[in-house]
Amino acid sequence: PPNIAHKSDQISIDLVNKELWRKFHEIGTEMIITKAGRRMFPSIKLNFKGLDPTSMYILAIDILPVDNNRYRYVYHSSQWMAAGTTEASTPPRTYVHPDSPASGDVWMKQPITFDKLKLTNNEQNNKGHLILHSMHKYQPRIHLISCGKFPKYDVISYVPAVGRIDDVIRDDVMTFVFPECAFTTVTAYQNQQITQLKIDRNPFAKGFRDSNKSWK
Amino acid sequence: PPNIAHKSDQISIDLVNKELWRKFHEIGTEMIITKAGRRMFPSIKLNFKGLDPTSMYILAIDILPVDNNRYRYVYHSSQWMAAGTTEASTPPRTYVHPDSPASGDVWMKQPITFDKLKLTNNEQNNKGHLILHSMHKYQPRIHLISCGKFPKYDVISYVPAVGRIDDVIRDDVMTFVFPECAFTTVTAYQNQQITQLKIDRNPFAKGFRDSNKSWK
DNA sequence: ATGTTTCCACCTAGGTGAAAACTT
DNA sequence: AAGTTTTCACCTAGGTGGAAACAT
Numbered sequence: 001p002p003n004i005a006h007k008s009d010q011i012s013i014d015l016v017n018k019e020l021w022r023k024f025h026e027i028g029t030e031m032i033i034t035k036a037g038r039r040m041f042p043s044i045k046l047n048f049k050g051l052d053p054t055s056m057y058i059l060a061i062d063i064l065p066v067d068n069n070r071y072r073y074v075y076h077s078s079q080w081m082a083a084g085t086t087e088a089s090t091p092p093r094t095y096v097h098p099d100s101p102a103s104g105d106v107w108m109k110q111p112i113t114f115d116k117l118k119l120t121n122n123e124q125n126n127k128g129h130l131i132l133h134s135m136h137k138y139q140p141r142i143h144l145i146s147c148g149k150f151p152k153y154d155v156i157s158y159v160p161a162v163g164r165i166d167d168v169i170r171d172d173v174m175t176f177v178f179p180e181c182a183f184t185t186v187t188a189y190q191n192q193q194i195t196q197l198k199i200d201r202n203p204f205a206k207g208f209r210d211s212n213k214s215w216k
Numbered sequence: 217p218p219n220i221a222h223k224s225d226q227i228s229i230d231l232v233n234k235e236l237w238r239k240f241h242e243i244g245t246e247m248i249i250t251k252a253g254r255r256m257f258p259s260i261k262l263n264f265k266g267l268d269p270t271s272m273y274i275l276a277i278d279i280l281p282v283d284n285n286r287y288r289y290v291y292h293s294s295q296w297m298a299a300g301t302t303e304a305s306t307p308p309r310t311y312v313h314p315d316s317p318a319s320g321d322v323w324m325k326q327p328i329t330f331d332k333l334k335l336t337n338n339e340q341n342n343k344g345h346l347i348l349h350s351m352h353k354y355q356p357r358i359h360l361i362s363c364g365k366f367p368k369y370d371v372i373s374y375v376p377a378v379g380r381i382d383d384v385i386r387d388d389v390m391t392f393v394f395p396e397c398a399f400t401t402v403t404a405y406q407n408q409q410i411t412q413l414k415i416d417r418n419p420f421a422k423g424f425r426d427s428n429k430s431w432k
Numbered sequence: 433a434t435g436t437t438t439c440c441a442c443c444t445a446g447g448t449g450a451a452a453a454c455t456t
Numbered sequence: 457a458a459g460t461t462t463t464c465a466c467c468t469a470g471g472t473g474g475a476a477a478c479a480t
Contacts, residue, residue: 032448032449034460034461035460035461035462038447038448039447039448041447041448072458121460134459134460135459186459187459187460187461188449188450188459188460189449195449198448198449199448199449202447202448202449203447203448203467203468203469204446204447204448204449204466204467204468205447205448205449205466205467206448206449206466206467206468248472248473250436250437251436251437251438254471254472255471255472257471257472288434337436350435350436351435402435403435403436403437404435404436404473404474405473411473414472414473415472415473418471418472418473419443419444419445419471419472420442420443420444420470420471420472420473421442421443421471421472421473422441422442422443422444422472422473433480434479434480435478435479435480436477436478436479436480437476437477437478437479438475438476438477438478439474439475439476439477440473440474440475440476441472441473441474442471442472442473442474443470443471443472443473444469444470444471444472445468445469445470445471446467446468446469447466447467447468447469448465448466448467448468449464449465449466449467450463450464450465450466451462451463451464452461452462452463452464453460453461453462453463454459454460454461454462455458455459455460455461456457456458456459456460
């Protein structure tokens with residue numbers, strides 16, 4: 001259709017903090033989920049190329065279970081083992097990046113981070129957090145949706161509240177998957193290497209930095 | 217034109233924190249402006265009624281000088297006195313509310329606050345702050361711009377980056393002025409009653425609360 | 433003299449992992 | 457036993473007015 005950027009454009013997305021993600025992925029990334037909602041660390045940070053500078057795009061993310069298995073962490077082998085299956089969960093929510101919709105211009109100007117996204121295990125959550133089950137493996141997906149030119153007013157960028165994207169026209173949606181962003185959900189860290197890497201890299205996380213002593 | 221809400225709709229905007237603004241206005245509201253940019257306190261908090269729930273609106277604010285006078289504060293009479301005129305300043309910037317554009321539904325659901333707006337005296341500011349001159353009197357104006365239905369995707373709300381609205385079609389713009397929001401710009405408070413009221417009401421401002429002693 | 437800038441102690445607001453309490 | 461929730465000390469991030477330094 002006219003006014004809609006199409007897949008055939010040379011659009012590409014790069015995971016900016018790829019190295020950090022891979023460091024976690026080597027060990028086995030764990031994400032804490034809580035009732036109140038917890039950020040992901042690392043967060044997904046993207047670089048865009050090849051967008052039409054004047055077309056509007058909506059950027060969204062969802063997180064799909066990679067299988068129906070429940071996993072448990074086996075300490076002596078430092079591995080996650082499948083431990084039974086669970087029933088199918090409710091359809092995943094979609095988190096719309098708060099800068100959406102924005103012109104290609106805006107998306108390409110600087111790296112875009114999903115740092116406000118929160119994960120929860122509370123099925124009743126009404127704050128737009130993504131609802132996941134603990135002790136399961138998940139794979140985030142990025143969706144870029146082309147939605148034509150914004151009419152009439154030349155406002156540079158647009159930011160949506162948290163919302164859903166349902167019934168999208170598939171031809172205008174590009175989906176990107178970064179395998180290094182897969183993770184296992186937990187309510188408390190299982191692998192101490194993960195804990196240490198989070199403490200080392202997340203500015204908000206300062207555990208027992210010096211010794212093996214507690215704060216008290 | 218079709219799809220555009222019109223002035224004839226029974227649209228109204230209420231200043232939610234009217235009482236606080238009037239308390240300041242009685243004394244003579246002062247707003248600190250800095251090079252780096254400073255928030256307004258109070259901030260402008262609005263309630264919307266009568267919008268078309270499914271039409272999109274952009275909400276914006278600008279701040280106009282009320283005259284060409286420069287003012288100085290006369291301590292012994294606790295009054296602002298005109299003290300010479302200044303040349304015409306550059307055309308005022310417009311600050312677009314970061315939730316813009318959003319559907320009438322979203323604007324009406326809860327009070328909308330311009331709490332991210334910052335004022336500066338730096339003419340070279342490139343962060344979208346509103347540029348004002350110190351020791352002048354100003355009047356904020358609210359602009360509500362109807363821009364039709366957002367096409368194709370049913371995203372609930374949109375938030376723009378800081379930007380300008382130029383060349384708007386006047387028929388679709390409603391402008392609201394709250395006289396109690398007028399203020400004088402300063403780089404340091406002149407009237408100590410203003411200082412005290414800010415300290416009392418602004419949660420971020422904690423001056424010498426107990427006595428007349430300094431922190432040191 | 434008068435107005436501005438810089439720096440800072442003091443706040444609010446909220447993101448962390450650890451530990452203890454709780455649940456099943 | 458295994459997993460979840462709650463609480464909390466410790467952080468980052470950033471909004472205040474005061475005081476001193478600076479500028480004109």
